[in-house]
Structure formats: structure tokens, C-alpha cells
Amino acid sequence: MTATTSFFWPRKGDWKASERALFGTLMSLTTKEIVQIWDQVSLDVQRQLALSKSVKIVGLGTFAVCTQEQRMGRKGRWLIQRPVFQLSNVVRKILHLTSAKRTVPDSTPAVLLDYATIALETSHPLDAVEHCVNETVMYLSRCISNGLNVDFVLRDMGILLVRQKKVKMRFYEKFLLSLDVMGNFKEVLVNVSLT
Numbered sequence: 001m002t003a004t005t006s007f008f009w010p011r012k013g014d015w016k017a018s019e020r021a022l023f024g025t026l027m028s029l030t031t032k033e034i035v036q037i038w039d040q041v042s043l044d045v046q047r048q049l050a051l052s053k054s055v056k057i058v059g060l061g062t063f064a065v066c067t068q069e070q071r072m073g074r075k076g077r078w079l080i081q082r083p084v085f086q087l088s089n090v091v092r093k094i095l096h097l098t099s100a101k102r103t104v105p106d107s108t109p110a111v112l113l114d115y116a117t118i119a120l121e122t123s124h125p126l127d128a129v130e131h132c133v134n135e136t137v138m139y140l141s142r143c144i145s146n147g148l149n150v151d152f153v154l155r156d157m158g159i160l161l162v163r164q165k166k167v168k169m170r171f172y173e174k175f176l177l178s179l180d181v182m183g184n185f186k187e188v189l190v191n192v193s194l195t
Helices: 015-022 025-030 031-050 089-095 115-124 126-147 174-177 186-191
Strands: 054-057 063-070 078-089 111-114 151-153 158-163 167-170
Touching: 025 126, 031 054, 031 063, 031 115, 031 126, 031 151, 031 174, 078 089, 078 167, 078 174, 089 126, 115 126, 126 151, 167 174
Parallel strands: 054 111
Antiparallel strands: 054 063, 063 078, 151 158, 158 167
């Protein structure tokens, strides 16, 4: 049986000597500072998605907006735009994870996180922001490899869920509606369950 826990930041005294070397930046930041950085990561992803770009977080995966046709019984078909998360293939293979077979369209330009803007908005040095993101992703991978179930919250976007090696990104309804430039998504939400 695996433990179910929300993702949490270990307290400074919880780190083992070997982990202190791997997660130096996470150890030097407070929980509040780490959350502040990840809140800005989430805002950067949202900004890029609103510009129809996909965003790659190295070691985690790629976020994008896809146009999808949704059938609605007798009412016909609706085109909707919805966000998708594609787990990194390397992470999936190394950690033996499964996830939905959502693929990011090749036509969508992919960008990396804008670390400089995140650093500016959080008043943290650029290298601290980059290391915080990278170490968090490494720590997340370590938790998953140790059999923990994880809930990783991306502010105003949704929750990345890992349950018994199955990965699913649950987007918040408000975020789904914010990306609906065609105006069809609300109608579809009322009539069809999208998972």
C-alpha cells in the first residue's frame, strides 16, 4: 500500500546529509519563498498558453493548448480549446509512470520557462529561481520513486496528481474557461464530462 500525501516541503531538519548537497537551494529558501517562485512559474505558463505557445518545464513535461472536437449528442459537434499536459517521456520511462496519451501539437511553438521574468517578479536571483525549479522537480521525482502519491498544485491552473504511478493533470474550471477563446467550452462543460 502506498502513502497518499499532498506534496510538502520538508523542514530544514528533515534533510539527510546526502539530500543537503542535492537540494541546496531548496534548503536555503523558506517554504513561502519556494511557493512564491512556483506561483510565478504557474503565471508564466498561463501567460504563454494565452499566447498559444506551449511551455516546457525540463524534467516534468510540457503544457499546451489544443483544439479538440467534442460531440454533444444531437446538438452536433463543438470545437473547444483546452489545456493539456504531456509528461516528459524521460521521466515517464525512468519512474515507470503512466499518463494519458495527450500529445502537444507539433505546430505549437514551444518555449522554456521565462526564468528572468520569474526572478524579477519574485525578487530572487536568476540562479536561485532556476535551481529552485530544477531541485523541486528532482525532489518530486524522488518522492514518486519512493512510492509516494503526490498532489502538486500549480496556482490558478490545477493539480498534478500522481497516484500509484499514474499521472493526471486536473485543470481548474476557471482556468479552462480562461483559455476558451471560441466561447464553446462553457456549453460543453454543462453537457459533457471532459476528463
